[in-house]
Amino acid sequence: MTSFKMTRRHFGFLAAGAAATAAMPFAARATGGSVIAATFPGNWEDGYRSVLTPLVKEAGYDLTVAPALAQDQLAKVMASPGNPPYDTLLMSPGQMAVAIENDIIQKIDPSKLKNWSMLDPAFQGEYGPTVTVEVNGIAYNPDLVPRPKGYRDLFENPAYKGLVSWTGFASNTGVMAYTEIAKIFGSGPTDMEAVFKLFKDHPEHLKGVVASTNHQMTLFQQGEVAVFMCSTGNVAKLKALGLKAEFVQPETGSPAAPVNIHLTKGSKNVDAAYAYMDAAISKVAQDQLKMPPREMFPTNRQVELTPGIGAYVTRAQLASLVYPDWAALNKNRPEWIRQFDALVAG
Amino acid sequence: MKASGFPYVIPMLLLSVAFFATPLAVLIGFSFIGPEGVGFHNYARFLGDAFNYRVLINTAKLGLQTIVSTTLLGVPIALLYWHSGKTARQVIIFLTLIPMLTSNVVRTFAWIVILGRQGPISETFVALGLAERPFTLMSTELGLVMAMCQIDLPLIILPLIAILSRIPVTYTEAAQVSGAGPWRILVTVLLPMMLPGLLAGWILVFASTSASFVTQAVIGGARNIYVPQLIYREVGTLFDWPMASAIAVVLLLSTGILLVAMTMISRHRRLVGHA
Missing domain, CATH: 3.40.190.10 (Periplasmic binding protein-like II)
Incomplete structure (x- = not known):
């Protein structure tokens, strides 16, 4: 078998290379700060990353979309109280109730959301806006x-x-x-x-x-x-x-289950989190997210339903759905x- | 001599205390906390449920089944390596290491295709007339053992190769000259020499299999539940961390006992003497 040889000089080069890699500067970041937003994996992650990232960037912030199921989001935030791994959470009322009970999300200030008035009152939750109804x-x-x-x-x-x-x-x-x-x-x-x-x-x-x-x-x-x-x-x-x-x-x-964005208690990037929430309920974002393959039901009143979404449910039918x-x-x-x-x- | 070497291990010792012993102590401490106060309540709850016992036994059984299957496949590959020339040895090493360079998640999802109704196993059986209709091995123990065997195979091949590389091929020739047949050479010459490598591989395979959450969950489905899935359920779904800690300690102890037993066997004077 060929023996493996490494001289002290080689080892030195290797160590120096590793150290240099670790010291490399990060990519340029937006000046306003960044928001780490938890979303569901798959369709949600793809959609939010591609549609919302440029909108949040326009507002002067970076967006990091972190995929995690709602239960996993809860578990991770509960694991690090005071230093949450996400600035915002994405969840349905089932998990929202647990999040409120465990004091890990906070009430939002709607005045910080330009698009707040575009939502029906049913979608204006005190703990965050509803971005779609599944x-x-x-x-x-x-x-x-x-x-x-x-x-x-x-x-x-x-x-x-x-x-x-x-x-x-x-x-x-x-x-x-x-x-x-x-x-x-x-x-x-x-x-x-x-x-x-x-x-x-x-x-x-x-x-x-x-x-x-x-x-x-x-x-x-x-x-x-x-x-x-x-x-x-x-x-x-x-x-x-x-x-x-x-x-x-x-x-x-x-x-049916409304899906809401919540502001995590202890978030260190509150302004960036509001910019992300505002982007998610904006007409420009929901006009894109309603299209295949995502077909997310738009909660912004100004957004027309596509024929595909209309075939599943109309705005008038929303009230007749079963909400557990x-x-x-x-x-x-x-x-x-x-x-x-x-x-x-x- | 002992005193002169000690300072060199101090950094490693400190790291072990900070990043292994301390978290482990926290985990163990956490396992005694519960709504009823401090005590053995979580252990009593876990061990008082017959379902959990079965999960514990199934986890150990999965580890042992994977050890048997990896051994049956790994020993011939290692022997092939031993008898091969330089180029063939490089090819065997390359083919052994390649799966390790791929993510465990990717390998697991590849197995969904292989074990599925439209996968090569099902289609081959139907084509040969061994099965009437396509079948799936997904969510079965057999399918899971097959996947675990492929995923963990390098863990047994590499220690075996390391042992065999130090043994001259002339040993088998000497046995042949003395009149031993192929099976006798395997049983009385090769296997005793390979035993330390086998035991090292078994320890690695058992530890890897019993903790392989992704493969167990994806290939095994919800019907085949193992201890890592129980821990995940308590942490991520039920948010009962003290209970999860207690289950983790039980897993640690049960697999630890088996691993210690294997390690003691591998250090046994008579066995080591053969190598």
């Missing part, structure tokens, strides 16, 4: 399975056997679907015993349980699954990738997570 339903591959009517169909029609994927109770999308299933098969949205019994009676569905919606999209791409619980954004992304994917609003109604009671759900969620995990693992 409409949930069922994604399916029309080449592999017939169009499902709703959640009941997935358990009762043999055409879906072994082709449906679910997530655990850690996923908001999963929880919203389970509350609807609990209404159908049980006594109400929190009757999860009925949901667990349904899965026990249909063990083929337990084989399709995975960790996250992103994982489900990977399996959908590979033809491993043909149906999963989704948001309209998930289907838009799959379609943009050239895949056969369609969105179905369940016959019992579509669960997250305070009630969060109370039982840890126990449901443990119970469901044990059920899935057999």
Whole structure:
């Protein structure tokens, strides 16, 4: 075997090179400072990085988009109180309730947002603006399975056997679907015993349980699954990738979740965070984010809906969507997570 | 001699205390905190649940299954290296190291394609008439062991190569001259000499497999739950850090006991004597 030789001179050069690399100056930064914004991975990360970065830059700040699921955002901020890793968080009411309870987000000052008045009052939250409303339903591959009517169909029609994927109770999308299933098969949205019994009676569905919606999209791409619980954004992304994917609003109604930007308590870049929030609710940003592959429902009144988004939901229909009671759900969620995990693992 | 060498290890010792021992002490301390006060409540809760026991056993089982599969594949590759010329040796080293230069996440996602319904394994079985219809190995223990085996294979090949490089090939020739057949040479000459390398590889493979969160979660799916996923669930979903610390300590102790046992075997006088 060829022996490895290194002289003291070589080692010296190597060490000097490493030191020089570490001492290299950072790229030029905007003068106003920078904001570290947590967004969901995938479509959100791509969209916010490409659309909002130039807008925030125009305002004189740098934007760093950090992808993390809402639960991970919470965990990381709770892990470093007083020195949060993100200046802003992106989350639905489920996590927002936990964030308020744990005192990690703060009320905002709307006077610092030029575009605040462009939002409907329903989207003007005291803890931050709503940037979109995610409409949930069922994604399916029309080449592999017939169009499902709703959640009941997935358990009762043999055409879906072994082709449906679910997530655990850690996923908001999963929880919203389970509350609807609990209404159908049980006594109400929190009757999860009925949901667990349904899965026990249909063990083929337990084989399709995975960790996250992103994982489900990977399996959908590979033809491993043909149906999963989704948001309209998930289907838009799959379609943009050239895949056969369609969105179905369940016959019992579509669960929906507003997505909000929150200012983290202890943020050291408050002005930059406001500039980012303002960019996210601006007409120019939402005009781009409503287009495929993102198809985010615009909360800025001045932004027209695309025909694609209009086919899922109109502004008039927003009120008729199903908005879960997250305070009630969060109370039982840890126990449901443990119970469901044990059920899935057999 | 002992005294003269000590000052050189002081920086490493300080770093170990600051960045390993202290965080570990914090983790252990945290595991005793809970809503009921300070005590063993988290351990009692964790060990009082039969589901958690099964997860613990499954984690150890996954590590042992990966050790067996990597050994069955790694030993022949290492022996091939030993018998090869200079160029072939470089090729084997290159092919062994290449997967290590790729991110574990990338390798894991590549396995989704391989293990899937439309993947090469399923299609080969269907084409050969060994399976009636396409099947998936995703979310199965077998699929996970296959992926872990490929991902951790370098960890067993490299220590074996390091051991074999020091042993002259003439040893097998001497055994042949003495009348030993190929199996006898393998069992009585080669394996005893390779044992320290094998044990080092087993320790690395076991430690890597039992903590491989990404591969376990992606390939194993939600049906195959292992201890790292439980820790992640407690930290990232349930925000119960003291419980997560207790589970981490249990994982540390259970894998630690196995690793210490393997290390003690690898230092056993009779075994080391063979090498």
